Amino acid sequence: MSFLSPYTALIAAAASIPLLLLLYFLKLRRTEHTIPSTLLWRKAVQDLRVNAPFQKLRKNILLLLQMLLLIAVLVALAKPVMNFVRKPERNVVLVIDQSASMKTIEEDGRARIEHAKQAAKEFVDNLGGSSKAMIIGFADRAEVVTAFTNDRRRLKNGIDGIEANDGLSRIGEALQLAVAYSSSFVEGADDPGFIPDSVQTADIELFGDGRISDAAEEFITRAEMIHHQIGEVTDNVGITAFGVRRAIDQPGIVSVFATVQNFGPQSVTTDASLFLDDRLLDVVPVELGPADIKTSTQPAESRDTADSQSGRNIVFKFSHEAGGVLRIKLSRDDALPLDNEVHAPLDPPRAMRVLIVADREPVIRTLEWTFGYALQIDDVRVLSTEGYENAPEEEVAIEGRSAYDLVVIDKHDTDRLPPGNYVFFNGVPKIEGVEIGEDINEYFFVTWREAHPLLRYVELETVQVAKWRRLTLPDHAARLIEGENTVVTALITDPGHRYLINAFDLLDTDFTTDVAFPIYIQNTIDYLAGGDVETQRRMIAPGETITVQVPAGASKMTVTMPDQTKTEVDVEGRLNTTFGNTRSVGVYNIKFDDPKESTETYCVNILDEVESLIAPNSELSLSGTRIETVSGETEVNDPVWPYAVAAALVFLMIEWWVYNRRVMI
Amino acid sequence: MAQLPSAQPVNQPPKQEGLLLDPDFLARLEQLELISRKIHASRSKGERRSKRKGESAEFADYRNYVIGDDLRHIDWNIYARLDKLFLKLFLEEEDLNVSVLLDVSGSMQYGNPSKGLYAKRVAAALAYIGLCNYDRVNVYAYNEKVHDFRRALRGRRMMSQLIGFLEEMPLEGKSHFAAAARQFAMQQSQKGIVLILSDFMDKGGFEEGFRFLIGRKMDIYALQILSPEEVEPELTGDLKLVDIEDEDVAEVTVTKPLLDKYKATLQAYCESIRDYCTQRGAAYHLAITNQPFESLVLNYLRRRGLVR
Structure with missing residues (x-):
């Protein structure tokens, strides 16, 4: 048994024990009463005392009992604990996960965040001596709840104030904050209260289920980190992917895609119901096998679980000409209800408007054929480069936006770029950081991002290009197709603008005659201007x-x-x-x-496997380093003070009994 | 805690005192006379038979003549018949020496009515009986020593003087029975009845005092007077008990075991006095002040043979 606050008790003892002795020697004030003679009383008392056992002890037994009582109270005051774990004087940062998965309802009916808060408060209670702590709550963003302090009450109030939100678990910012604050803490060395040796860095204590989506990223931490694993339940079924699109050729048909995944250890059956503006459209039964993910596995390694045993892709198709809000709901109740429902905005179909800015006849013909015939877009307009530059404002822009869903510009650099979507061939937008230079004679595309929506199903192996031009691009440009050392195609996303820049000329390649070209253009429309893109843009993570x-x-x-x-x-x-x-x-x-x-x-929508995977992670790694994990429920520093108080109560009762039995002069 | 009757202030006779004896009671007392279980010699002629052979009309005995005897008492008829000189003895009648040793120490003012008043009444009653019978009545009031006394009172007319003496007598001081008994024994050489009226709450003990009286071969009657508050104290809690006489302080926490022990001690104490008295031919009686003193005098003492 050890004591958490022995000094408090010692100070109290120094004050109270002399006081008790003083009070004892002062004795109590007795009522005065006159009697004829004390002769017989003295005799009676003497007789009684002689006959009583432990006479010597009896004389002071009340004092003895009072001392015992006081000592019991003092021991309680010293916060005795069993299973004592010595907490050295140190500084800790309590990082508490408040992401969506912490809203999981545990078996005792309380949310996981409440368990985390309780564990954190117990941790604060057990902090040794004058250790300081700060509290950071994190989900997708981190915030400092309480700055460094050794005031336990403030820390606990801070912990109490933490609520789980629907955000995803991203610990990076929290760690940055922790490092920043503990650095400033070390710089406080000129503070007279600063203890130079013991306080160099603050240790990080993470309270959460250990499911962190950015766990694989690199973090700067100088500190020791301990993960307090919170939570037990694993049963959860969630929707991890959700998409809506209208076919460009048949805008009235809406396709809804969703991935339903089981994260629990048992096979489950549930119904996925599709609602449009709270009107039930369709119900699909879903049967899911048990999750084949071990709780220890990082979700990043198990991304392809969709259409495995535990995951199912479901597709709804229906005809709807107007807009609304789509909702898919799983009928099953599980520990985390947040991911059982997803929403998506559905826009009414609208006629696609495409503007072709080109001077060269073959290019105009190719593009007109591709858009008008191959892709069945009715409203395709053609302007010469000169015509585009000189066109009246209302012809190119409506309400501050481009009047067209897509503007395709051939061999022309322009700065007339109202917010909208632009595709350049052999030309660039005149924006900062983008330049086009000399020709480069390469013939084949070397690498391209097949998975990118723009290049999906586009076969580029056989495409030949005579040459392309050197591109200088800003850092945030996405490089889609690259030659040996140069970029061929890049996507730049600026606020309100998206530019797909192709450095090759349409007349220098057989791309236009390949079947890949219409697919590429289709992808471009879908991605830049397509309905589902617009929809995806408006479906965001918490x-x-x-x-x-x-x-x-x-x-x-x-x-x-x-x-x-x-x-x-x-x-x-x-x-x-x-x-x-x-x-x-x-x-x-x-x-x-x-x-x-x-x-x-x-x-x-959450749509995040890491959040939906609620089984706590006992093998958390950050930046590839295993983090020591302790169970959040571990009871260290068992408080013993209730026993001391009980002992005090017993002593009090014995004292009362003795007081009523005793004989004293 | 029950409020106990407070002690009367020292030097002032209790208010209830009024008459020590009321006239009806006095009339009944006139019928009584004091009886000594022993026959004593006295100095003056009285109405009681004396140990000495004397000159009354009542024949007592014969004895041989020895030279020097009064020739007037020779029974000449016997001499005539037997030719021997026999002296005819007659009973002598003398007065009875009745002494009352009255405790007037501070402790006697305790109780309501006070033990002192009770004792004074008993003293007055017995003295009156004595006076009516032409006995010689001596009243000694004592505390540490004999405080005051009236000696050799005879005849009913002395009664008012005696009552006045008793009424004026303050109840104060420590009691020291032994010293008082010694002083009494030295002053009162004549034998007779001694009536001790006291609570015997004497830290010096009672035995020594009795010894002086027994040594004088007196007919001793000890009447221990206690108040009901002493016999059944209604005390509880933490108390500072102050001795009324010497202001000795005893701090006690009165609990049931202690109360029981006190009662046992008191009983043992009373029994020790009684045993001491009976073993030495003295009579002992315990009187509680809630017992009417008239009945004590008229019934109890009569039954015990002190009065007839």
């Missing part, structure tokens, strides 16, 4: 920022949150506006007060 273009004439944006609370944002005179409070899963309706009363719908 915590992601909503960026919307402000329609002309709007001065106020009203956001209706999933819990039906409304937030107003002043957007007067701004082109874009952002909304960041997207921590909750559900539908966010945005409404502007412009004359047309424009609305937009954003849907926040």
Whole structure:
């Protein structure tokens, strides 16, 4: 048995024991009473005392009992503990996972976050001496809940204030914060209260289920890290992927894709129901085998579980000409209900408008054929480069946006780029960091990103190119096709703009005659201008920022949150506006007060295997380093003080009994 | 805790005192006379038979004549018949010496009515009986020593003087029975009845005092007077008991075992006095002040043979 706060008890003892002795020697004030003679009383008392056992002891037995009682109370005050684990004087950062998976309901009916908070509070209670601690809560973003302090009450209040949100677990920012704060802590060495030797870095104590999506990334930590594993239940079925698209050739047909995955150890059967604006459209029964993922396995290694035994892809197809909000709901109740429901905005089909800016007849013909005939797009317009540059503003832009879903520009560099989607062949947008240079004579594409939506199903092995031009690109450009040392095709995503830059000339390649070309263009339309792209853009993860273009004439944006609370944002005179409070899963309706009363719908879904995999991870690795894991329920420093208080109570009762039995002069 | 009757202030006779004896009671007392179990010699002629042979009309005995005897007492008829000189002895009648040793120490003011008043009444009653019978009545009031006394009172007319003496007598001081008995024994050389009225709450003990009286071959009656509050104390809790006489302080925590022990001790103490008395031919009686003193005098003492 050890004591957590012996000094408090010693100080209390120093004050109270002399006081007790003093009080004892002062004795109690007795009522005075006159009697004829004390003769017989003395005799009686003497007789009684002679006959009583332990006379010597009896004289002081009350004092003895009082001392025992006091000692028992003092022992309780010293916080005695069993299973003592010596906590050295040190500084710790308590990093508490508050991501969506922490909303899992454990078997005792309490959320996992509550267990984490309890474990964290117990940890704070057991901190040795004047150790300081700080508290960081993290989900997709991290925040400092309580800065370094040794005030246990403040720390515990901070822990109490932590709530789980629907965000994903990303620990990077939390670790950065921890490092930053503990660095500043070390710099506080000129503080007179600073203990130089014992406090160099703060240790990190992670409280969570150990499911962290960015666990494989590199982190800078100088500290020892211990993972307190929280949670037990594993039973969860969740929707981990969700997509909606309209066929470009048949805009009335809506296809809905979803992946339902079982993360629990048992086979489960559930129903996936599709709702459109709360109207039930379809129900699909889903049978899922047990998860073949060991709890220890990092989810990153098990990404391809869809269509394995434990995962199923489901597809709904229906005809719908108008817009709305789609919802898929699993009928099964499990420990984490958050991932049983996903939402997606569905836009009404609209006619695709494509503008071709080209001067060369073969190019115009090829593109017109591809868009108009192969892809069945009705509204294809052609402008010469000169015509494009000189076209009146209202012809190229409507309400501050490009009037076309896609603008294809051939062999022309331009700075006339209203927000929109642009495809350049042998040309570049005149924007910062983008330049096009001399010809490069290579004949084959060396590498390309097959998995990228733009290049999906595009066979480039056989495509030959006579030459292409050297591209200078900004850092954030995605390189899609590359030659030996140069970039052939790149995608630049800027706010409001997307540019697909192809450095080759359409007349210098057999690409246009290949079957791959229409697929490439189809992908381009789908990705840059397609309905599902627009839909995907408006399906975001919790915590992601909503960026919307402000329609002309709007001065106020009203956001209706999933819990039906409304937030107003002043957007007067701004082109874009952002909304960041997207921590909750559900539908966010945005409404502007412009004359047309424009609305937009954003849907926040978890769609994250790491969050849905609620089985706690006992083998957490960060940046490839195994983290020591202790069970969050481990009882160290068992408090013993209740026993001391009970002993004090017993002594009190014995004292009462003795007091009523005793004989004293 | 029950409120006990507080002690009367020292030097002031208790308010209830009024008359020590009421006239009806006095009339009944006139019928009584004191009886000594022993026959004593006395100095003056009285109404009681003396140990000495004397000159009363009642014949007692014969004895041989020895030279020097009064020739007037020779029974000449016997001489005529037997030719021997016999002296005819007659009973002598003398008065009875009745002494009352009255404890007037501080402890006697305890109780309601106080033990002192009770004792004074008993003393007055017995003295009155004595006076009515032409006995010689001596009243000694003592505390540490004999405080005051009235000696050799005879005749009913002395009663008012005696009552006045008793009424004026303050109840104060420590009691020292042995010293008082010694002083009494030295002053009172004549034998007779001694009536001791006291609570015997004497830290010096009672035996020594009795020894002086027994040594004088007196007919001793010990009447121990206690108040009900002493016999059944209604005390509880942490108390500071102050001795009324010497202001000795005893701090006690009164609990049931202690109370039981006190009662046992008191009983043992009373029994020790009684045993001591009976073993030495003295009479002992315990009187509680809630027992009417008239009945004590008229019934109990009569039964015990002190009065007739």
